[in-house]
Amino acid sequence: MKLAVNGRTVLRFPAGQSLIARLSGLWPPAVTDDLFELDYAVGPVKVCGLLGKPLKAQAKADRMLFYVNGRAVLDRVLLSAVREAYKGRLPFAGISAGREFS
Numbered sequence: 001m002k003l004a005v006n007g008r009t010v011l012r013f014p015a016g017q018s019l020i021a022r023l024s025g026l027w028p029p030a031v032t033d034d035l036f037e038l039d040y041a042v043g044p045v046k047v048c049g050l051l052g053k054p055l056k057a058q059a060k061a062d063r064m065l066f067y068v069n070g071r072a073v074l075d076r077v078l079l080s081a082v083r084e085a086y087k088g089r090l091p092f093a094g095i096s097a098g099r100e101f102s
Helices: 019-024 076-085
Strands: 002-005 008-012 035-042 045-052 066-068 071-073
Touching: 019 035, 019 045, 066 076
Parallel strands: none
Antiparallel strands: 002 008, 035 045, 066 071
């Protein structure tokens, strides 16, 4: 896979490369070193992707990326649902950072 801008290849990713390996070429190690893969299915519902450790979490909406059926999604309801699900578990503004989770 490659990314071209004005006919010039600016990024090239080898076939079969994992998502974490690809992101490591774009994001700093401080972000990618702490990511882990999620692949879970129940009946017709499948959830897969990458997650970060709670102590490295950031509350900024532009730091949370969501994809549904392979397409990027910017949805306030989805963002609110994720924030509510992790309420009290993530160390960002207004939430206690005194607890550790593994």
